[in-house]
Amino acid sequence: MRRVLLALALLALVGCGRGDSGSRQLIQNKGSDTIVNVAQAWAEAYKTVNPQVAVAITGGGTGTGISALINGTVDIANASRRMLDSEMAQARANGVEPVEFIVGYDGLAVYVHRENPLDSLTLAQLAEIYGDGGAVESWSQLGVSVPGAQDDHIVLVSRQNNSGTYAYFKEAVLGKAREYRLGSLDMHGSKDVVDLVARTPGAIGYSGLAYATAEVKILAIARAEGLPAVRPTVETARDESYPIARPLFMYSAGQPTGAVKAYLDWILSDAGQRIILDKGYAPVRRLD
Numbered sequence: 001m002r003r004v005l006l007a008l009a010l011l012a013l014v015g016c017g018r019g020d021s022g023s024r025q026l027i028q029n030k031g032s033d034t035i036v037n038v039a040q041a042w043a044e045a046y047k048t049v050n051p052q053v054a055v056a057i058t059g060g061g062t063g064t065g066i067s068a069l070i071n072g073t074v075d076i077a078n079a080s081r082r083m084l085d086s087e088m089a090q091a092r093a094n095g096v097e098p099v100e101f102i103v104g105y106d107g108l109a110v111y112v113h114r115e116n117p118l119d120s121l122t123l124a125q126l127a128e129i130y131g132d133g134g135a136v137e138s139w140s141q142l143g144v145s146v147p148g149a150q151d152d153h154i155v156l157v158s159r160q161n162n163s164g165t166y167a168y169f170k171e172a173v174l175g176k177a178r179e180y181r182l183g184s185l186d187m188h189g190s191k192d193v194v195d196l197v198a199r200t201p202g203a204i205g206y207s208g209l210a211y212a213t214a215e216v217k218i219l220a221i222a223r224a225e226g227l228p229a230v231r232p233t234v235e236t237a238r239d240e241s242y243p244i245a246r247p248l249f250m251y252s253a254g255q256p257t258g259a260v261k262a263y264l265d266w267i268l269s270d271a272g273q274r275i276i277l278d279k280g281y282a283p284v285r286r287l288d
Helices: 002-016 036-049 062-070 085-093 123-130 164-174 190-198 234-238 258-267 270-278
Strands: 025-031 053-060 076-079 098-113 120-122 155-159 185-187 203-208 216-218 220-222 245-253
Touching: 025 036, 025 062, 025 258, 036 053, 036 258, 036 270, 053 062, 053 258, 062 076, 062 085, 062 164, 062 245, 076 258, 085 098, 098 164, 098 190, 098 234, 098 258, 098 270, 120 123, 123 155, 123 164, 123 220, 155 164, 155 190, 164 203, 185 190, 190 203, 190 216, 234 245, 245 258, 258 270
Parallel strands: 025 053, 025 076, 120 220, 155 185, 155 203
Antiparallel strands: 076 245, 098 203, 098 216, 098 245
């Protein structure tokens, strides 16, 4: 009996091992809430491409995914911003060499309530709304009266500071030297931002284009006063005519091989890129 139990235990250990030819391989993929929906769609579709590979998807934000990559607990980190030099250094100190893949493009949309009459903003106006010491605190300062906005006040909706979206918006709109204004409502996820704006008449928020609903309005953004205001679309995100367009990233722990390489190759193939297009993001290239 003792020998039988030992044999069963050994078989269980072999069955759980990642990378064995007869077992199902598991790819751990974690990070950005901006692309968690498309990451889940990729993982689901890949079951039919290679049933021997399972992809486990977890959100939590870009910072969470990158931390997991640095600590060696994931195969792929999803990010809506580039890894920082300090993060690269931490990873290398842990024996991890991150390899970057651009898997699509996003227009970081600026959302207001659907009843808001405002149609567009400049980057400078956005900075005065969101930036520390900014001059714009009420809708009347922007020349509009918003039905239901309490005391004409602009309600700032933002993301938590471990979010790649938070970091990218700060860089693209506020600049490296300026901080966010205090008092914003900081949401855990991209969908949470849009949901809060939809039910708050005086709110403004930023989130991925793919999270747009009929309950909110997307503003056109101009690079400067006097220049045309551009709405975020798949096309304007890809050609970067939209001022707050950004690449979306996946980082592998080292040069990918085996199942991880095959999965990333498939994501960048026409089949994988059609999925990101269907989810409202721009693919890395034009598709036939």
